[in-house]
Amino acid sequence: MPRYEYRDLEPSREAKEVYTRWIEYLDDEFTRHKKPSLRNELVRDNLHNLLLGRPHGGRLNFTLDTELPFNVLQLSLDPGNVTLEPEYYGDIDAPRYACIKPLIWFWHMFDHSPVAFNHWLGFRFRAMLGKHIFKSIGNNVKIFHGVEFSYGYNLTIEDDCVIHKYVMLDDRGEIIIKKGTSISDYAAVYSHAHDPVDSMVVENRSTVIGPRARLTYHSAVMAGVRVGEDAILGAMGVATREIGDHVIAGGVPAKQIKTKDEATLFEDRSDVPAPDRIARPQCE
Numbered sequence: 001m002p003r004y005e006y007r008d009l010e011p012s013r014e015a016k017e018v019y020t021r022w023i024e025y026l027d028d029e030f031t032r033h034k035k036p037s038l039r040n041e042l043v044r045d046n047l048h049n050l051l052l053g054r055p056h057g058g059r060l061n062f063t064l065d066t067e068l069p070f071n072v073l074q075l076s077l078d079p080g081n082v083t084l085e086p087e088y089y090g091d092i093d094a095p096r097y098a099c100i101k102p103l104i105w106f107w108h109m110f111d112h113s114p115v116a117f118n119h120w121l122g123f124r125f126r127a128m129l130g131k132h133i134f135k136s137i138g139n140n141v142k143i144f145h146g147v148e149f150s151y152g153y154n155l156t157i158e159d160d161c162v163i164h165k166y167v168m169l170d171d172r173g174e175i176i177i178k179k180g181t182s183i184s185d186y187a188a189v190y191s192h193a194h195d196p197v198d199s200m201v202v203e204n205r206s207t208v209i210g211p212r213a214r215l216t217y218h219s220a221v222m223a224g225v226r227v228g229e230d231a232i233l234g235a236m237g238v239a240t241r242e243i244g245d246h247v248i249a250g251g252v253p254a255k256q257i258k259t260k261d262e263a264t265l266f267e268d269r270s271d272v273p274a275p276d277r278i279a280r281p282q283c284e
Contacts, residue, residue, distance in 0.1 A: 009120065010120065011118075011120050011121075016120075019120070019121045019124070020124075023121075023124050023125055023128050026042075026046070026128060027128045027131070027132075029042055030042070030103065030129075030132045031132075034099055035099075036079075036080075036098045036099055036101065036102060037080070039079070039099070039102035039103065040078055040079045040080040040102045041078075042102070043077075043078075043079050043102045043103070043105060043106045044056055044077050044078040044079070046106070047077040047106070047109050048074075048077055050109075050110070050113055050115070051077065051109070051113055052073075052074075052077075056074075056077075060074060060075075077109070079101055079102040079105040079106075080102075082105060084101065084104065084105070085150075086150050086151055086172075087101075089150075089172065090200075090202075091172070091202065091204065092151065093151070093153070096153055097151060097152075097153070100132065100133045100152055100153065103129050103132055103133050104133060104152060106129065107126065107129050107133070108148075110122075110125060110126075111145045111146055111147075116145045117145060119144070122143075122144070122145060123142045123143065123144075126143040126147075127141050127142075127143065130143070130157065133152040133153070133155075134152055134153070134155045134156065134157060135153055135154060135155055135156045135174075136156045136157070136158075137156075137157045138157060138158040138159035138160070138161070138179065139159045139160070140159055140160045141157050141159070141160070141161050141162075141163075142161075142162045142163070143163045144163065144164050144165040144167075145165055145166075146165045146166040146167075147163050147165070147166070147167045147168075147169065148166075148167075148168050148169070149168075149169040149170070149171050150169075150170050150171050150172045151171055151172060152171065153171075154171040154172070154173065154174045154175065154191070155169055155171040155174075155175050155177075156174075156175070156176045156177065157177045158176075158177060158178050158179040158180075158181075158210075158211070159179045159180070160179055160180045161177050161178075161179070161180065161181045161182070161183075161210075162181075162182045162183070163177075163183050164182075164183060164184050164185045164187075165185050165186075166185055166186050167183050167184075167185070167186070167187050167188070167189075168187075168188040168189070169188075169189050170188070170189065170190045170191055170192065170223075171191055172191055172192040172202075172204055173191030173192045173204030173205045173206060173207065173223060173224075174191055174204070174205075174206040174207070175189055175191050175206075175207050175208075175209070176206065176207070176208045176209070177189075177209045177210060178208065178209060178210030178211035178212075178213070178229075179210065179211040179212065180210065180211050180212040181209050181210035181211060181212060181213045181214070181215075182213075182214045182215070183209070183214075183215045184214070184215060184216045184217045184218075184219070184235075185217055185218075186217060186218045187215045187216070187217065187218065187219045187220065187221075188219075188220045188221070189207055189209060189215070189220075189221045190207065190220070190221065190222050190223045191204060191205055191206065191207045191223050191224070192204045192205065192223050193205065193222070193223045193224070203223070204223075205223040205224030206224065207221060207222075207223055207224060207225055207226070208226045208227070209221065209226075209227045210227065210228075210229060210231075211229050211230075212229060212230045213227045213228065213229065213230065213231045213232070213233075214231075214232045214233070215227065215233045216232065216233060216234055216235045216237075217235040217236070218235055218236045219233045219234065219235060219236060219237045219238070219239070219254075220237075220238045220239070221233065221239045222238065222239060222240050225239045225240065225241060225242060225243070226242045226243070227239060227242075227243045228242070228243055228244045228245035228246070228247060229245040229246065230245060230246045230260060231243045231244065231245060231246060231247045231248070231249065232247075232248045232249070232260075233249055233250070233254055234248065234249065234250030234251070234254070234257070235250070236250075236252070237249060237250040237251055237252065237254040238251075238252045238253055238254055239253070239254045240253040240254070241253070241254075243256070244256070246259050246260040246261065247259055247260075248260065248263055
């Protein structure tokens with residue numbers, strides 16, 4: 001069977017220059033300004049331009065009921081006017097979270113903007129924000145749209161990881177995603193567990209994935225579980241205990257199916273010629 005590498009794509013030269021300048025500008029501003037109030041203003045101003053197509057400014061008209069929905073929208077572009085789910089948790093490090101909350105709101109709003117599916121831009125935008133939000137983020141990390149996390153400051157993502165769309169990374173405890181790991185669409189990784197009798201009793205645990213592990217579609221790794229090097233968790237599988245190195249596991253709860261050495265995904269048909277490609281019209 002053929003092996004397909006990811007293609008290397010780029011936007012037009014003009015677009016690439018504009019995208020890069022915007023990301024570098026934001027990176028520099030977030031590096032220089034740590035105060036939540038200053039970051040709130042920066043995020044608010046950029047969201048006004050990104051979502052409304054105009055700079056922030058002017059007085060809101062609160063007297064007309066017909067203006068209220070638009071007022072709600074404009075006010076909600078300021079991170080200082082919103083509350084996020086992790087802020088309600090009792091174990092949050094509130095001062096630490098306050099510094100990164102504007103950037104998390106920026107992440108969410110970007111992912112709900114018209115440009116969220118521009119992957120070349122999105123990969124670089126989220127990696128830039130991750131540098132200021134996460135405990136650590138490595139090089140060549142690709143994060144698709146719709147990825148969510150809890151605190152952010154307990155999350156480590158090493159080099160060459162790919163986090164696909166709508167993944168949930170619950171770093172209420174700690175999550176370490178090691179080099180070369182891939183997490184597929186709608187998968188979830190958890191790092192806290194509730195007492196079965198009193199749900200307000202929470203135990204935070206460290207969850208470690210990889211290196212070079214694969215969590216496939218809709219799978220889940222529960223708090224404190226290690227998924228080993230080069231291991232695979234099959235689609236819809238739920239890992240409640242450690243998955244060893246080079247193991248393929250699946251099911252609920254996940255159990256070892258075979259090892260990588262035992263796996264033969266495709267019959268060796270290297271001697272069979274590839275079928276002729278179907279001729280298709282070319283773009284003019």
